[in-house]
Amino acid sequence: MRGQTGLLKEVYMSAHQAASKSAPPSPKNDQATPRLRRFIAGLLASLLALAALVGSAVTPAQAATTGVSTSLTLNGATYTGKPIVNPGDTLELKVQYDKRVTPGSTVAIELSDNVTLAALPATNTAIKKLVIDPTNPHRVLITFAKPFPTNIDQGVLGLKFKVNAVTKSSVEDITWTVNGEAKSIEVIIKKPGDAQQPLNTAQSKTITGNSNWNQYIKVVNGTVTLDPAILKNTVTYRLIVDHPNGLPGYTITDQLPAGLSYVPASFTGKRNSWDTNGLNKTTTALTWAPVVTGNAFKLNIDLPAHGTSEFYYQAKIANADDLATLQTKLQAAYEKLDPTVGGNFNIPLLNTAVFGGNVKKTSSFNIGGTVAGVVGVDLSKAYAKSVSPDWDIVTPAADGALVPALPVTYTLSADLRQYDGTTSLRQPLKSNVVIGDTLPAQGSWLSADADFITANGMTLNRAAAAPANAADFAKDEYVGQWALSGNTLLINVGKNSATNAVIKVKAQINSTTGLKASTAGDHGAAYDQKLAFTNNASFLVEGKNIPRLAETTLLVQKDVTEGVNKPSAFDKTATPTQVKLAAGESTVVTYGFVLTPEANVDLTKSRIVDYLDANVFSITNVQTLRAKLTASYDGKAMSPDDFVFALDSEDNLVITLSDSGKAIVNAAGINKRFDLKLPLNTKPIKASQTLPIVNRAVLFGEDSKPIYWDEVTSEASSYGDEAEVAKAVRDSENKSWTPTVRPKTGADGQLEQSTYVYALAFLPRGGYNNVTIVPVRDLLPAGVTFLGFVNDDAVDAPSAPSMATQDLKGNLQATFTAPTASAPSGTVTLSQKAGTKLNANNGLIRVNFAVKIDKFAADVPIVNVMGGISATITPTDGYPLAIAKVNSTNPAASITDTGARFEVTDVQGNLIAKDVFVQDGFLRVAAADGTPKAVKVPEPGTYMVREIVAPAGYQLSSEVLQVRVREDGSTALGTFYNDPLEKSYAVGDYTWIDSNRDGLQDSNEPVLPGVKVTLLDGDGNEVATTTTDDSGRYLFDSLPAGDYQIKFELTPEQAELYDFTKQGSGSADDSDADTATGLTKVFFLGEGNPALSQDYGDQKFSATEGIDPTWDAGVVLKVEPTDPTDPTDPTDPTDPTETTPTTPTETSPTESTPVPTETTVIPTETTPAPSGSATSPEPSGSALPTSETAAPEPSTAQSSTPAPVKQPGQPGAGQGEQLSHTGLGSGWIIAAVVAVLLLGGGAWLMIARRRADRRH
DSSP states (O other): OOOHHHHHHHHHHHHHHHTSOOSOOOOOSOTHHHHHHHHHHHHHHHHHHHHHHHHTTOOOOOOOOTTEEEEEEOOSOEETTEEEEOTTOEEEEEEEEETTSOTTOEEEEEEOTTEEEOOOOOOOTTEEEEEEOTTOTTEEEEEEOSSOOTTOOEEEEEEEEEEOOOSSOEEEEEEEEETTEEEEEEEEEOOTTOOOOOSSOEEEEEEEEEOOGGGGEEEETTEEEEOGGGGGOEEEEEEEEEEEEEEEEEEEEEEOOTTOEEOTTOOEEEEEEOOTTSOSOEEEEOOOOOEEETTEEEEEEEEEEEEEEEEEEEEEOOSHHHHHHHHHHHHHHHTTSOTTTOEEEEEEEEEEEEETTTEEEEEEEEEEEEEOOOOOOOHHHHEEEEEEOSEEEEOOOTTSEEEEEEEEEEEEEEEOTTOSSSSTTSOOOSSOEEEEEEOOTTEEEOTTSTTSEEEESSOOEEOSSOOSSHHHHTSGGGTTEEEEETTEEEEEEEOOTTOEEEEEEEEEEEEOTTOEEOOSOOTTOOOSEEEEEEEEEEEEETTEEEEEEEEEEEEEOSOOBTBBOOTTTEEEEEEOSEEEOOTTOOOEEEEEEEEOGGGOOOGGGOEEEEEOOTTTBOOSOHHHHHTTOEEEETTEEEOGGGEEEEEOTTOOEEEEEOHHHHHHHHHHOSSOOEEEEEEEEBOOOOTTOEEEEEEEEEEEOTTSOEEEEEEEEEEEEOOOSEEEEEEEEEETTTTEEESEEOOOBOTTSOBSOOEEEEEEEEEEOTTOOSSOOOOEEEEOOTTEEEEEEEOGGGSSSOOSOBOSOEEOGGGEEEEEEOOOSSOTTOEEEEEEOTTOOOOGGGOOEEEEEEEEEOSOOTTOOEEEEETTEEEEEOOOSSEEOOEEEEESSOTTSOOOEEEEEEEEEETTOOEEEEEEEEETTEEEEEOTTSOEEEOEESSSEEEEEEEEEOOTTBOOOOOEEEEEEOTTSOBOOEEEEEOBOOOOEEEEEEEEEOTTOSSBOOTTSOBOOOOEEEEEETTSOEEEEEEOOTTSEEEEEEEOSEEEEEEEEOOHHHHHHEEEOOOOSSOTTBOOSOTTTOBOOOEEESTTOTTOBSOOOSSOOOOSSOEEOOOOEEEEEOOOOOOTTSOOOOOOTTSOOOOOOOOSSOOOOOTTSOOOSSOOOOOOOOOOOOTTOOOOOOSSGGGSOOTTSOOOOOOGGGTOSOOOOOOTTSTTTTOOOOOOOOSOOHHHHHHHHHHHHHHHHHHHHHHHHHHHHHHO
16 A cells, blocks of 8 residues: 555645646746745645654555465375475475566565575566575565566466475474565474374284295195195284374284294384374384283283384294194195186185274285196187288378279288197187188279289188188188188188188278278378278187277378378478577477388489478578588488578478489488488567467479478477467368458358357466466457357357356366456356366367357458457458567557558569558558458468558567468468567756745746756766756756766856755755755656656657656855945835845845846845844735745755655655654644644735735
8 A cells, every 4th residue: 555655745746747847937927836836845845754754653564465376385295284394395385476466566475494495497477587685595586577468367486495404303384475474384394214103093913024835835636735844934913003192901812823823932012102293203112921822812001192002923833733734725725726727726824813802903814826727729819910001191082082092901810820739728620710801892802913812821722613601611622712702802721730821912992981980090190081991800710700800090181282291201390399488589499301211202303392481480591501401311321412402482491402412312222211300590589479380391202293291380488387378260161270260251241151169278388287277358359249168079060059167177167258348249258166276287278169240341350359369350352461560578568550551562572562550459451431451462372561660669670571371361370579669768957047046946047058967877977978058958868767866067167156056855946956066866767757757848858758857956146255244235114025034154135136147246145144043934914925026935944844755766765764653643643734734824825815916
């Protein structure tokens, strides 16, 4: 909150600005105006001083910092409800902010001294500065950008720190303050190696040591035997009792299984104890002696509070009788097995303990062995089927036909060697194995080919005549033969256990019509459809069918004007795929081109064309670029001289082989692997920008026909741990998301398509995660109606849109609210679901919604703007360009300037559009009636956009924006970035002769030219020097923000005549120069200086932010000493002149004193008053001043001049003396003083007005 001092200061400065010297001196119309102005200034200054003194005794309550919240991320472990942290743990204080923060403000976050700050993270877009306070290593200072980027909805800054070392575990507070507001969380700092006390009474029984007893068990001819050596084996048991509250007289009983006995002297134990917080564990030995009876024992013991007791003991097979007992049990378990199947046989040895008389715990271990079963036939190895290729790219005709057809080869395997009779389950086959394979209707067997069917491991011949089914074809007479019946292939491989046949069969796929969608992978290739050509084979074995399947995935690519996209043949890569940059930085993306033998291309007769985005990459010299490449062919290194680089007519990079490169290829042979890597430099990234870097390359063959293409997308971003919002509109015709779309109109003038789908996406960047997001609101533009949300699979044909709230990824939701005055078509909102945090692990979070266009005008874009992003629908039959004009430092700022100018040309330089201006952040042209419309071009192609006249307040951009309009009329959003002009400031005013010696510049007082004026910085260093002109004016222009000081210096001739008049208290019309040094006080030029003005007419200036015209200097004629005995001229009591209080050094003449010009005559001064005898005139009787006299001023003896009031931003501004607390509130004091001053001032003004009326 602003205090009383701040509010009064605003009034004070407003009054002074209203009365400031904003025009050259002119004759006064009312001589009472200076007195009134001085009275108001004095009154307000007095109130300022009083409010500052009274207000300084009040300490306001510390309020929360608006737009900033903090949360401490711990490790998740807790004890007694308190989080546990360990020394050395790295914890994170998440400082979440949103657009409500005060731009340019600094937030101080201070941590407690039991933690140590780690290295600070990289700053975010919305954070201008992030530093550790040099005076306090526990305090971090976060300064927000000014202006705050409006396209940044929210962000988070993770301050990491480490927990300091401790000598013992303890309960402590980790505390942090946000601008003095304290927050804390109580934690347990656990010493390494310490374990906390169990919280509840609990019991457990486990086996901690058990030698391998099964090694002593053998099976010979169906008889199980135990080796007597097993008698030396032991098993160790452990009983644990947690007793945090103590258990006096506690009982434990234990029962061993039959065949086991306790080992004497094996009863040992230990006790763990903790402090009252359950921390700092100590361990001591525990002695206990149970009462043993046979193979059981009983224990009575007192268990103290804050402890855990552990009891250990051992058991073993004690004698031959126990050994025989266990052997008998093992024999019985063995005999239950099926010898054909085999398996494990064992017996459990169960031990039971009872705690406290009613809590039973058991533990057991098994002893036994394993019997192998009979080995059978592994069918997965005996019968198999595969296909080559298992995927390919096809371009079917309109009817689905593949011309040419796609050839495929099936491999069928029958390995009968497992039927070797070695086991009962691997007996030789009694009937022949027949493979039956029926192709789908979309395929056909290539039976006419000589190599239609080939076999390895057996000989196959075509049967002269054969039955149509597999069962009949299994007869011995068809062994080693194959037959076709329609699309069904039959092969009889026989039953010989020595047969291992691998059969290859050729077929082709003729059509895609009727094929079902495939769920297989896409192998990195683009596609419009993914279909499955599935072929099922069946192996008939001993009357049972064993199915085997092979599938070829068909990736349908409809547009092959640039070849096909098959990365396994021609692949394009990019490294890195994602990079974070600061604003103004660029990066290097290394692109890789890979050509594999699958491409079947002669590289000596081919060329690669790389379609470079001129808006992203800066290429000035292709030969310099060529020198950076690395390449190889068939593993042999190639040099830059083996290549020829050139740019085509559209500045795309064309790569071919030089003669030396062709020689390398010819020597190695064509159709070998080729690798090329090429680093490219991007242009510098702008603030708050994510730069998608899309790079496409096409491989052309010897006839200049495109064969393959591939595309790769990488990303550079200047965002930090923030959330970006993206928006697009669906181009259903081309099945793509785009920032622009152009509905066509029919002959009737109506839209051919009136329903469109928007996508609204929330993109968490960096570490923006596990927070509650600030809601994102999309206010829909006028002219559309919201239809509802649609699913991802319905964006091209929206059906049954839903008005219901949508659950989204990341724990977000989307809602629609009805139209309002501020949102005439309604609002779509993304927000956090109640009780959840953002889960950014799945990346982009998107919602789709459909709208219907209700109102439109041809060529007038419907722009949906949200923050700094937009999606545009332009109803047109032409080819509109979508070009945004963006403030490089604040992308969400809307730029409008109809005086700005741009021009559009084609690549040959022909002018396409002129008089292009910027409206609401987009380039527009004016229709005949002046309506802003889209910029259109006559046909698809590449166009260049240049800025001719920059928008007001911005630097002229030298960038030439390249925009490509595709054949379908779509175009990417082009963005022109403009840098705002640097903020600059000016200071200037007058030097003048203070004729009436009152320290104030009156409008009829003359100026003083020729005074030297020096501008100093805040440290007293000289910045610039000038001399006041004939009008007494000086000016320092185009200055950066900062602290300054001005020094006025009289020439020797001037110094003989004049001294500086008395220095004022900071008002706009006083003299600011020190009487001795000529120096002003240090003042601040920059935001927050209330004296800055754009309306100053006395001098022209170019500073963007205005001029401070309040720093000037007045001079007075030097005073000649007079004889103290000489009488002064008496004042006529009947003449209503103004008496002026005197000082020991000088008196002020009346306004009727002649004004000195260039004369050397010095007027006679009045006799100085004795020190301390001066009095202030009372505003009553004949002592009141008239229009012919100067206004009275307080004497120095009374010290009534208020202390100087500092400008906002000056050092020490707002600081005052501390008053001792009297117990009285400040409000009534201020009210009383104001009342007295106002009453006195009012009475004085009334008397002055009456006297003025009498004179007139």
